Amino acid sequence: MAEPWVSDELWRKLEPLLPKPRRKDRHVQFAGSKRTDPRRIFSGIVFVLRTGVPWRALPATGAFPSGYTCRLWLLRWHRAGVWKRLSQLLLAELRSKGRLHWTHAVVDSSSVRAPSGGRKTGPSPVDRRKLGTKHHVITDAMGTPLAVTLTGANRNDITQLLPLVDELPRVRGKRGSPKQKPQKLYADRGYDSDSHRLQLKKRHIEPYIARRRTAHGSGLGRKRSVVERTLSWLHQFRKLEIREEHSVATYKALADLALCLIYERLLES
Incomplete structure (x- = not known):
């Protein structure tokens, strides 16, 4: 079932831009917990951005992981240049349609x-x-x-x-x-x-x-x-x-992601 906070179209564009995991399989002896689905992480980040709920108060539902996990991956993806590449992809699509x-x-x-x-x-x-x-x-x-x-x-x-x-x-x-x-x-x-x-x-x-x-x-x-x-x-x-956000890096990452969501909304309009 599609996540309520992330459209299938936006996720289709974002997924190839995410860094690949370093290890495909967990260690047999020290398996640890299973990796969280990246789409659930992204849904949690978008939920926090849109609603303004504190990270620690992110609802513990099947749709999202913990707020700590979402914030951690928000910064990791930001430092990896994911939001920048996503914005370039969406802007190129806007330009190709004559919307810029x-x-x-x-x-x-x-x-x-x-x-x-x-x-x-x-x-x-x-x-x-x-x-x-x-x-x-x-x-x-x-x-x-x-x-x-x-x-x-x-x-x-x-x-x-x-x-x-x-x-x-x-x-x-x-x-x-x-x-x-x-x-x-x-x-x-x-x-x-x-x-x-x-x-x-x-x-x-x-x-x-x-x-x-x-x-x-x-x-x-x-x-x-x-x-x-x-x-x-x-x-x-x-x-x-x-x-x-006390951290300027976290706040800037949220601002860059907000631009991407605005682009996606303009493409749908």
């Missing part, structure tokens, strides 16, 4: 609370200086997320503009060279910097960034509105809405 629009890209950020602290947290200037983490996102022209980075909530948006551009994946899916860079980039006043405009032009990207202390009504908001929707998509995953 490279005419321009859009960047923006949003802060979430981080009560457990950890690396890449900081006092939020919009939440009474409570600890928070900021999600920096770059999307295509229609709001499909292409990359996400994390910083403390007190970091300026401009610090992540070039890292986001450099984080853009090389997307296949059509004949010819992989696509990686948009023609234009739109951003709000938080990214106003002439030096960064120059760096974008050196990367053959035309910057359209609102300037500080200028009148509103430039029309850039119509281009940038899609990224606000994308941030809301990201925060629909309850495990990302409030950062309870």
